[in-house]
Amino acid sequence: MNATASVSSGARPLRSVASLPGVAWALIALLLTFATAAPNFLTMGNVNNIAAQSVVLLMLALPTTLVIMTEGIDMSLGAVLSLAGVVLAMVLVASGSPLLALGAAVGVGLAFGLANGALVSVLGLPPFIVTLASMGVAQGLALVITDGDSIIIGEQLSVLVNGSLAGLTMSIWLALAFYGIFHVLMHRTRLGFYASAIGGNPEALRFAGVNIRLYHIGIYALSGASAGFAALILTARMSAGHPSAALGAEFDAIAAVIVGGTSFEHGKGRLFGTLVGVVAVGVLRNGLNLMNVSSAIQVSCIGLLVIVSLLLDNLKGTR
Amino acid sequence: MKARLITAAEGSQRRNSALRISPLAARFVVLLLLCVGLATVSESFVTSGNALNILRQASLLFLLASGLTLVILTGGLDLSVGANVGLAACVAGVIIQSTGSVTLGVVAALACGTVVGLINATLVTVFRLPPFIATYGMLWALHGVTYAYMAGESIHGFPPAFRALGSGYLFGLPVPLLIAVAALLAGSYLTMRTTRGQEIYLMGSSPEVARLSGVPVGKRLFLVYTASGLMAGLAALVFLARLNSAEGDIGESLTLPAIAAVLLGGASLFGGVGTLLGTAVGAVILTLVLNGMNLLGINANWQPLVTGVVLLLAVVADVIGRRGDTQ
Numbered sequence: 001m002n003a004t005a006s007v008s009s010g011a012r013p014l015r016s017v018a019s020l021p022g023v024a025w026a027l028i029a030l031l032l033t034f035a036t037a038a039p040n041f042l043t044m045g046n047v048n049n050i051a052a053q054s055v056v057l058l059m060l061a062l063p064t065t066l067v068i069m070t071e072g073i074d075m076s077l078g079a080v081l082s083l084a085g086v087v088l089a090m091v092l093v094a095s096g097s098p099l100l101a102l103g104a105a106v107g108v109g110l111a112f113g114l115a116n117g118a119l120v121s122v123l124g125l126p127p128f129i130v131t132l133a134s135m136g137v138a139q140g141l142a143l144v145i146t147d148g149d150s151i152i153i154g155e156q157l158s159v160l161v162n163g164s165l166a167g168l169t170m171s172i173w174l175a176l177a178f179y180g181i182f183h184v185l186m187h188r189t190r191l192g193f194y195a196s197a198i199g200g201n202p203e204a205l206r207f208a209g210v211n212i213r214l215y216h217i218g219i220y221a222l223s224g225a226s227a228g229f230a231a232l233i234l235t236a237r238m239s240a241g242h243p244s245a246a247l248g249a250e251f252d253a254i255a256a257v258i259v260g261g262t263s264f265e266h267g268k269g270r271l272f273g274t275l276v277g278v279v280a281v282g283v284l285r286n287g288l289n290l291m292n293v294s295s296a297i298q299v300s301c302i303g304l305l306v307i308v309s310l311l312l313d314n315l316k317g318t319r
Numbered sequence: 320m321k322a323r324l325i326t327a328a329e330g331s332q333r334r335n336s337a338l339r340i341s342p343l344a345a346r347f348v349v350l351l352l353l354c355v356g357l358a359t360v361s362e363s364f365v366t367s368g369n370a371l372n373i374l375r376q377a378s379l380l381f382l383l384a385s386g387l388t389l390v391i392l393t394g395g396l397d398l399s400v401g402a403n404v405g406l407a408a409c410v411a412g413v414i415i416q417s418t419g420s421v422t423l424g425v426v427a428a429l430a431c432g433t434v435v436g437l438i439n440a441t442l443v444t445v446f447r448l449p450p451f452i453a454t455y456g457m458l459w460a461l462h463g464v465t466y467a468y469m470a471g472e473s474i475h476g477f478p479p480a481f482r483a484l485g486s487g488y489l490f491g492l493p494v495p496l497l498i499a500v501a502a503l504l505a506g507s508y509l510t511m512r513t514t515r516g517q518e519i520y521l522m523g524s525s526p527e528v529a530r531l532s533g534v535p536v537g538k539r540l541f542l543v544y545t546a547s548g549l550m551a552g553l554a555a556l557v558f559l560a561r562l563n564s565a566e567g568d569i570g571e572s573l574t575l576p577a578i579a580a581v582l583l584g585g586a587s588l589f590g591g592v593g594t595l596l597g598t599a600v601g602a603v604i605l606t607l608v609l610n611g612m613n614l615l616g617i618n619a620n621w622q623p624l625v626t627g628v629v630l631l632l633a634v635v636a637d638v639i640g641r642r643g644d645t646q
Contacts, residue, residue, distance in 0.1 A: 075455070125634050126588055128396070128451045129578075133631040136575050140624025148620060251459050254452070264449055296463035303456040310446060 023259040023273065023309045027280040034287030041290055048169065052161070052237075054282035055175040056081075056246075059230035060253035061278050062182040062271065063223035065262050066192075068254070069269035070216060071199040072120060072127035074223045076112060078249035079138035082242070084108045084231035086142050089151035089241030098157060106228035112138060113224020117217030142243035150242045157236035171233050178226075179275060185222075186271050195219055196269055248299075255302050256281045259309040280305065342585045342640075346600045353607045361614040369610070371493055375486075377606040378499035379557050381599050383573060384580040385499075385506050386436075386550030388598045389543040391581055392510070394523040394590025395450035397547045399439060400554075400577050402461035405570030407431040407555035409465050412474050412565035421481045428559075429552040435461065436548020440541040458574070466567040475564030485560030495557045499599070502550070506595045519543060523590025575626045580605050582633035587641065605629060 034041040060077050067074045084105040092101035112134055119130045163170045186192035194215045197205045205212050235241050260277030261270040281302055288298045357364045383400050390397045407428040415424035435457065442453035487494040510516035518539055521529040530536055554573075559565055584601030586593025608629065609622055 073451070119631070119635075123635060123638060125638055129588055129634050130631070132398075132575070132578070133627045133634070136623045136627025136630065140621060140627060143620040144618070144624065147618075248459055248462075251455065255456075258452075264452075294463075294467050296466035299463040300460040303460045306456065307442075307446060310448070 023261065023277055023280055025312055026259065026305060026309050027276060027283065030280060030283050030287065034283065034290065038287055038290035041287060046286065046290070050279075050282045050286045051172050051175075052169060053286060054278050055171045056230045056234050056237075056249070057252050057256060057282060058175050058275070058278045059178055059226050059233070060249055061256040061260075061274050062178060063219070063226045064250070064253045064257050065182075065260070065269050065271055065274045066186070066195045066219045067127075067223050068257055068262050068264060069195040069199050070219055071264060072220070073131060073254070074116065074220065075128060075131040075250055076116065076135040076138055077223065077227050077253060078246045078251070079135040079142070080109055080112045080224055081227040081231055081234060081246040081249055082244055083112075083138045083142040084228040085235045085238075085245050086146050086151055086241035086243055088231050088235050089153045090145070092153050092156060092235075093151060102229070102232050105231040106225050109224040109226070109228025109231070110221055111224070113221035113227075114217060116224065117220030120220065121213045121216035139244070139247065146241075146243045148243060150240045152240045153235065154239060157232070158239070160233060160236040171236075174233065178229075179271075182271060186269070191215060191218065192269075199265075200268075251299070252281050252285075252302060255306050258306050343594070343597055343600070346583070346585060346597065346604065350600060350604050350607070353604060353611070357607065357611045357614065361611070364611070364614055369614075373603070373606050373610050374496050375493045375561070376610070377599075377603045378493070378495040379554055379561070380573075380576055380580050380606060381499045381602040382495075382502055382550055382554040382557060383577040384584075384598050384602055385502050385595055386543075386547030387577055388581050388584070388586055388593055388595055389506070389510070389519060390450070390547050391586050391588065392519050392523045392590060392593055393540060393543055394526065394588075395443065395540070395543070396578075396588070397439060397454045397544065398451055398574055398578075399435065399454040399457035399461060400547060400551045401570040401572065401574030402458045402465070403432055403435045403548060403551035403570070404555040404558060404573055405568070406435070406461045406465045406468070407552045408559040408569050409469055409565050409567070411556060412477070412559055413468075415477055415481060416474055419478075421478060424481065425556055428556050429549060432548045432550070432552020432555065433545055434548070435551070436545040437541070439548065440544035443544065444537045444540050462567075462571070465569075469565075469567040471567065473564060473566035477560065477563055482560050482563060485557050485562070495561070498553070498557065502553070503595055503599055510595060515539065515542065520591055523587075524592070526590075572623070575623065575630060576605055576609075579626055579630040579633060582630065582637060587637050588634065589641070 040046055060081070064074060064077065087108050088101045088105035091104040092098060095101065116127075116131055116134055119125045120127045160170045160174070165173055168176075186195075194205060194210060194212075197210075198212060198216055198219075202212060231241075234246060238245060256277035257274050258264075258277070259280055260273030260275070262268060262273060284301060284305060285295075285298055288301060289295075293301070354364075363369055383404065387397050387400055410431045411424040411428035414427045415421055418424075439450075439454050439457055442448050442457070443450050446453070448456075484494055484498075489497055510519065518529065518534045519542075521532075521534060522536060522539060526536075555570070558569070558573075562569070580602040581593070581598050582588065582601070583604050584593065584597035584599070586597065605626070608625065612621060612625065613619075
């Protein structure tokens with residue numbers, strides 16, 4: 001019952017803004033801090049910059065929302081994204097066809113997602129350990145096929161990063177399209193409803209005759225395929241595929257989802273919250289960059305953001 | 320999820336009453352078969368140098384996996400052990416080089432590991448974060464702090480007295496092996512012969528029963544996560560002494576093997592099942608596999624892949640074995 005309520009409230013963005021968890025306050029505090037501490041923060045160029053940096057994160061955080069709603073987790077996303085990135089670069093260099101390269105990258109992601117989903121849903125293995133193991137496998141494969149080297153692709157995909165349409169860069173359009181697709185999946189198809197039920201009340205689904213495995217595996221497959229697609233943007237931005245390019249990217253994604261108000265219990269998911277969470281993590285990274293804080297320390301700050309958001313939620317009693 | 324926990328608990332009870340010894344015996348058989356296999360395919364495997372080398376590597380892995388075993392027995396997980404080794408080793412290395420005092424470095428590494436363990440325990444008990452999320456966040460936070468602390472520098476060359484911790488011999492045996500055996504004995508006493516140890520098992524096999532029967536759950540969680548941190552600090556010293564150098568990424572590749580060793584040793588991710596002796600055997604098995612790859616001339620790039628597959632197989636065996644128990 002709870003699960004249904006939270007899903008339908010997510011369909012009305014305005015109301016979910018009003019009920020937004022601690023992340024909204026955290027984001028406002030971050031914006032105020034950086035606007036005063038870093039003079040370049042509020043320029044148009046920098047806002048575009050934040051958006052560009054957040055695109056890959058959004059593409060990982062949206063499927064992660066669904067996965068976490070099933071009381072699961074996908075720790076392999078960063079490693080799969082890195083592997084898909086080098087596969088994309090290799091196929092692009094060998095064939096010269098961006099479409100074929102994208103197909104290969106999505107295929108790799110999909111294969112990992114299907115394997116994760118099958119192990120979790122059919123064999124009933126704990127998701128975090130399955131995806132931790134597949135993280136090792138993906139990381140290892142990326143090292144083995146590249147021998148640890150980068151694969152340079154030059155400027156072939158730079159139109160995705162630099163090209164713009166109606167004032168927004170191509171990658172932002174892709175991110176918006178991604179959000180649109182996930183919004184429809186979550187609120188207009190059974191997938192969103194079943195995702196929260198798999199986490200909240202799998203027994204009821206089973207009694208209702210729903211093929212749980214199909215949807216459970218489908219959600220992990222979606223997660224892997226999204227990572228494969230995100231590899232396109234990542235590789236375009238770096239002009240190269242590198243076997244450890246995105247290791248740990250799932251940490252930012254999980255952080256964005258948690259601060260966005262999606263809970264590990266009872267299948268509560270907030271897609272719009274995840275979007276705000278992605279912006280919060282993006283703003284935090286960007287602001288710390290402007291203040292010359294090393295990317296290493298930024299990770300600790302994201303961890304702190306998670307804890308502060310959880311604390312604020314505990315105080316407000318929204319969880 | 321709840322249904323799964325209950326079956327895990329039932330499985331552990333049956334296993335404890337009827338066939339307590341046989342899973343461990345099975346692991347010794349696997350270990351023997353691996354040795355025989357490696358001895359036939361590689362001539363250099365049977366040399367005493369290689370045997371001591373394997374024991375030394377396995378000792379390091381066991382030290383890291385021993386504290387982790389306690390955490391896994393409660394049904395939790397500590398993904399930060401590798402990163403904890405990295406920070407503790409770097410802190411110890413810098414302190415030994417700048418002050419020249421080995422004692423100070425040793426104390427610093429142990430303190431550093433323990434503090435990280437205390438923070439993990441706080442995140443799990445006070446903030447009620449799921450253990451794998453809390454310690455996974457800690458993993459990246461520690462990487463960050465370590466990189467910032469080392470600022471891309473690497474340090475090497477430590478006094479012989481310190482290096483003995485990693486590569487020295489005592490009574491003809493490698494020092495790391497002696498440290499690991501001491502840890503195994505102390506840890507086994509804690510888990511098998513004390514009330515605290517029994518409470519740790521109970522928390523993993525039947526959390527509800529543990530809570531209702533008055534086990535101080537929070538205190539015991541602090542005990543296991545702090546122990547895991549302390550053992551990571553100890554492992555960092557052995558690792559640093561053996562490598563004789565330290566840089567920012569020093570512990571990165573250690574977490575996955577440590578978890579794999581615990582699960583290979585027969586501990587269940589659902590908690591309540593497992594022994595430190597089993598983990599020791601698991602550490603030797605995994606070391607044999609990786610060492611064997613080395614002897615066969617397989618590129619080290621394959622190691623994360625193989626460790627991942629081994630981890631997966633161990634989990635599959637755990638879950639399927641448990642299902643067999645309950646049916």
